[in-house]
Amino acid sequence: MKEYLAEVISKSLKQFDLKEEPEIRIEAPNQPEHGDASSNVAMMLAKPLRNNPRAIAQQIVDGLEYDNKKISAVEIAGPGFINFRYSDDYLFDELRTILNDGESFGQTDANKGKKVLIEFVSANPTGPLTVGHGRNAVLGDTVARLLEWTGAEVDREYYFNDAGRQMRVLGESVRARYFELVGKDAEFPEGGYEGEYIKDIAKALQEEFGDELLSADDEQPFKEKAEEEIFADISTTLERMKIKMNSFFNEHSLYEDGKIDETIQKLRDLGLAYDEDGAVWFKTTKFGKDKDTVLVKSSGEPTYRLPDIAYHANKLDRGYDLCVDVFGADHIATYPDVLSGIKSLGYDPDKVDVVVYQFVTLVKDGKPFKMSTRKANFVTLDDLMDEVGTDVTRFFFLMRSPNTHLEFDIAQAKEAGEKNPVFYLQYAHARISSILRKVTEEYNLKGKADLSLLNHPSEITLIKTMLKFPETLANAARLREPHHVITFLNELASDFTSFYHDCRILGEDEKLAQSRMELAKATAQVLRNGLGILGISAPDQM
């Protein structure tokens, strides 16, 4: 419809002999009395045409040729807005479209045919997933779902590194606990992992091997067991979160297949990498930074930047049109260097996109505190799901813009389990299912519904809201901001509730009951589709 209106206006603009046609944007006004769609072109043209916007608007409107089966009224309002009203027939046609499209209603094709790789979670296996990881996990998964709804083919990947110092400390921590269990003295490593799960892993080792491992030369067997157990735990958590990864990518494989060496050699050949003080440096000053950065430390160990660049090159080599990374605010600093790196290597940096979210601040007893996996003062995602369930957990992480610092009060989250806004959406769906069950019992509806019987303001508003769904999804996908979907669903549920109070279904005569039932069915469909994208269930009863 918006495209149609833009086209109609564009034709009318031909009368003005413009050097350059302005961008015609059609927007939905906030106030219902301002119509269903609105354009500000007349105001944009005021300056070039040296005329007042209302006069221009009048000329545009006079020159409009539109289908009055779709548009019932055109008005000029305020400083020069041109407002359109949709005709009822158009709305009924669109309502039929929703019912016909069913579970695919809302799909658009902005990313049709695109192959996308989204990398998220990517927590190293040093401990269970915490609520901090939760935001990353749910955000990444939902952005993936949104991209799928705009036609993309999306793969989800988990990137991890099991070779770093933290993993070594993890192995040493398990070793120390194991020694304790078999009754030997062992010094707990400085800065070791203090969580209870370390003891569980040690116990598992003891059950499997008895005290055989006392003779182990290093922490290796302990580390391996820890990684295995922790990954199993993470997988279970992800499954509970309804997140399914397509692949797990081990950073180490980049060393094995020579990509790290290859990357650094290419950068050297380009004159972008050089040796100094025993380290290898990346000339980031060439890309506007005030300092060069280290790629390989004098110890011979690469910094994370080097594998990050190699990894992104690898992703693009796999033929993806778009690679999305989901990062917490603390990782954002690496991003420009990675882009510079892959650009130097001849890749298109526009194919890499980053979703940055701000940190989750934990609040306990009214005071913020820092989470640390090492010190074991974290709240796990599993704890959270035990407490409030998967639906509330996902909803909680999605309801706010990724850009805001999310405050997470443990006590409040528990309370929110009882009166969470997610239930408002689910409740609306359950109500419709319930009505549908009763209607099936009490009526014997046949034939096609006469949608033109829907003329109550609450019915019309409800239809109009549903029509915004595809655009809302496209928008949310483009911005990578799932919270727009929640804002929309809240509006939809609220409009349905108004309809529910104003217009009865049971007890009305058959024709009216039938058309209202169709409206309710369409609402349920849109609620299901929307909740589905969020990974939240749409129950038939509550």
Add this chain to the structure above:
RNA sequence: GCGCCCGUAGCUCAACUGGAUAGAGCAACGCCCUUCUAAGGCGUAGGUUACAGGUUCGACUCCUGUCGGGCGUACCA
């Protein structure tokens, strides 16, 4: 010091990226269950959008500066 993000109702957050009268949910107060689920509805109260300038027909949104918070700014990941 420099860079990025944020500052909106008592609290947690929206506002379709420059549009018309800044909206929801909690919390508070007052009503509404013999009628399709009260996990609901209706109403009241709550705002100088941190502050000061600027840009323009029009600013929560863009620019400059100030204040406050978070995160970076490592040969840590």
